Amino acid sequence: MIAAGGPSAALSAKSVTSTIPIVFIAGEAVPLGLVASLNRPGGNATGVSILATSLWPKRLEWLSELVPKATPIAGLLNPRSREESTSNEMQQAARGLGRPADLPVQQAARLELVINMKTAKALGLAIPPSVLLRADQVIQ
DSSP, X not given: OEEEESHHHHHHHHHHOSSSOEEEEESOHXXXXXXXXXXXXXXXXXXXXXXXXXXXXXHHHHHHHHSTTOXXXXXXXXXXXXXXXXXXXXXXXXXXXXXXXXXXXXXXXXXXXEEEHHXXXXXXXXXXXXXXXXXXXXXX
16 A cells, blocks of 8 residues: 655655555545546545645635725635644544545535634634624634
8 A cells, every 4th residue: 555645745656656555635526637536536545635725715805804804815724733633533544444435535524614723813703693602613
C-alpha cells in the first residue's frame, strides 16, 4: 500500500502504479482525477477528500458579512494541522483496506457554522443577526 499525504503525492503515486493500493489525503479527489467518483472510486485509490477548495467561496461570503470593510482578503492554510486532523482517517483506511475500487472516498458529511461570541468580542467584531440565524452553534 502507498499512503499519499497531499494531492501531489497522490497524483504521483497514481501515475506510477495501477496495481498497488493507494490511500490518499488530498483535495477534491474527482476533479483532481484521483478517482472516478467518491462512492465508486474504481482503480487502485481511495482515501479522504478535503473540501478546502469548494469551501472558500462560502468562507469568503461569511467573512465579508462579518467584516464588510475588510479588503483585500487572503486565506492561508496550515498544512501541518491538516495532516494531523486527517491522519486518523488514513490510518483507519490502511488497517481495513480491501480493494480500493470498492471503498468510497471519505468526505465531510456535514458542514457547520460555529460562532464563538467571546472571540468575536475580543476581535471587536459585531456578528450580524443574519449570520447568527444561520449558525449551527453559537458559543457564548
